[in-house]
Amino acid sequence: MSANLYDLLAARFPADRSRPCFLLSDGAEVSYGALENGVGRIAARLLAEGVEPGDRVALQAEKSVEGVMLYLAALKAGAVFLPLNAAYTPAEVEYFRADAEPRLLITDPAAFLAGAPAEPLAKSTPRAASDLAAIIYTSGTTGRSKGAMLSHGNLAANALALYDAWGFSPDDVLLHALPIFHVHGLFVALHCALLGGCPMVWLPKFADAEVLAGLARATVMMGVPTFYTRLLANPEFTRERAAPVRVFISGSAPLLESTFAEFEARTGQRILERYGMSEAAIIASNPLDGGRVPGSVGFPLPGVELRIGGGEETGVIEIRGPSVFSGYWRMPEKTAEEFTADRFFLTGDVGRQDPDGRVWISGRAKDLIISGGYNVYPKEVELVLDEVPGVVESAVIGLPHPDFGEGVAAVVIGQGDEAALIAAARAQLAAYKAPKRILFVDDLPRNAMGKVQKNLLRQRYAELFIG
Numbered sequence: 117m118s119a120n121l122y123d124l125l126a127a128r129f130p131a132d133r134s135r136p137c138f139l140l141s142d143g144a145e146v147s148y149g150a151l152e153n154g155v156g157r158i159a160a161r162l163l164a165e166g167v168e169p170g171d172r173v174a175l176q177a178e179k180s181v182e183g184v185m186l187y188l189a190a191l192k193a194g195a196v197f198l199p200l201n202a203a204y205t206p207a208e209v210e211y212f213r214a215d216a217e218p219r220l221l222i223t224d225p226a227a228f229l230a231g232a233p234a235e236p237l238a239k240s241t242p243r244a245a246s247d248l249a250a251i252i253y254t255s256g257t258t259g260r261s262k263g264a265m266l267s268h269g270n271l272a273a274n275a276l277a278l279y280d281a282w283g284f285s286p287d288d289v290l291l292h293a294l295p296i297f298h299v300h301g302l303f304v305a306l307h308c309a310l311l312g313g314c315p316m317v318w319l320p321k322f323a324d325a326e327v328l329a330g331l332a333r334a335t336v337m338m339g340v341p342t343f344y345t346r347l348l349a350n351p352e353f354t355r356e357r358a359a360p361v362r363v364f365i366s367g368s369a370p371l372l373e374s375t376f377a378e379f380e381a382r383t384g385q386r387i388l389e390r391y392g393m394s395e396a397a398i399i400a401s402n403p404l405d406g407g408r409v410p411g412s413v414g415f416p417l418p419g420v421e422l423r424i425g426g427g428e429e430t431g432v433i434e435i436r437g438p439s440v441f442s443g444y445w446r447m448p449e450k451t452a453e454e455f456t457a458d459r460f461f462l463t464g465d466v467g468r469q470d471p472d473g474r475v476w477i478s479g480r481a482k483d484l485i486i487s488g489g490y491n492v493y494p495k496e497v498e499l500v501l502d503e504v505p506g507v508v509e510s511a512v513i514g515l516p517h518p519d520f521g522e523g524v525a526a527v528v529i530g531q532g533d534e535a536a537l538i539a540a541a542r543a544q545l546a547a548y549k550a551p552k553r554i555l556f557v558d559d560l561p562r563n564a565m566g567k568v569q570k571n572l573l574r575q576r577y578a579e580l581f582i583g
């Protein structure tokens with residue numbers, strides 16, 4: 117039997133194909149029937165243009181319904197989908213083009229659909245579970261961006277596990293304001309909705325007014341932490357506005373405990389935080405029923421084996437399971453380096469698992485600071501700083517230091533007195549962990565998924581201790 121992911125999804129589309137799939141802001145709707153027709157027509161055009169099984173089909177465009185159709189059509193046609201951030205410059209796109217050698221690079225999926233044959237492709241190209249479905253280039257902040265190879269089986273396993281874990285049913289309506297060039301919006305959110313044959317409130321991006329209006333129709337919202345801080349900054353976001361939504365899910369970057377607490381105070385609801393990455397989709401999640409613990413990303417999903425490497429309580433998180441990718445595109449050596457002999461993938465995230473099995477993340481391994489020979493986990497310092505009145509958010513980094521190798525510095529959103537904040541940190545932390553300098557800023561640099569870009573901070577303040 118074919119393991120084509122599109123067939124799995126389409127088998128669960130509503131029997132009544134006139135049911136809506138996309139609810140657009142202007143009041144228009146796109147039905148499941150129209151989705152299926154568009155997918156079939158684009159798939160027919162892909163084949164007509166000579167796309168063969170395993171060929172890469174790249175998309176670089178703003179978020180659209182036709183972009184989703186193109187993704188699903190690539191699956192249906194047996195091609196490998198390659199989504200690219202619309203914000204990439206031509207030089208960046210050139211790197212991906214040279215590396216992935218896509219048969220087609222589509223920048224206007226609506227025009228591509230308009231030029232497709234009238235007759236949809238009837239039958240999907242059969243695929244084995246191990247055949248590639250997509251290549252997702254990691255947002256890698258250093259070195260060359262790596263293409264994570266995800267198979268039909270990887271994506272199907274994760275989608276089915278999440279659908280169950282988060283209690284999805286055909287009655288759900290998902291608020292979708294995420295980009296679709298990234299795992300979060302393209303796989304995690306989209307697949308859950310499609311597996312239920314659910315409608316999605318389909319927003320091109322996060323905009324306060326549209327999200328607030330969309331909440332009235334939604335039962336599930338998925339977002340990055342900045343979505344939630346932006347909602348909280350808007351006084352119109354109230355308990356009543358949040359009430360139709362049964363679960364707010366957060367991921368792609370750490371959710372501050374203060375955001376969790378403020379959200380609960382405002383709405384009475386506890387955000388469900390989960391943890392994932394391009395190489396494995398979702399790895400761990402707080403439970404739908406039972407305790408959602410702020411600061412923890414919850415339990416490994418069913419089927420995911422998770423362990424901490426290095427023999428200490430805190431170390432690099434290693435994972436194995438059906439959703440874990442098979443390797444980096446055309447980088448066998450890099451792939452070999454990042455898997456253990458028994459096929460666990462080294463996530464590069466540092467964390468620990470408590471006796472109950474909950475996972476706690478303390479940051480990226482490459483953000484670990486070694487100051488005077490001692491390891492400093494930035495998260496531990498950030499948690500202390502974030503508790504100090506006047507501090508909204510902090511990012512702790514290591515900077516070149518003449519005596520210590522690296523010196524601990526904190527970049528802080530908020531106001532305050534540098535000496536007082538250092539003293540507050542010292543009161544709770546060993547001296548080597550406390551920041552030696554604090555830099556106050558209005559905002560922290562973030563990527564499209566809301567992740568703080570510590571590499572940019574390290575560059576910006578590189579001379580702080582040696583200047």
Ligand code: AMP
Pocket residue numbers: 254255299366367368369370371389390391392393394395413463464465477479480565
């Ligand atoms: P990406 O491959 O762009 O999705 O980035 C994956 C990385 O985002 C992970 O390796 C983590 O470092 C980080 N991440 C994702 N979700 C969380 C979370 N809930 N808490 C902390 N870090 C997270």
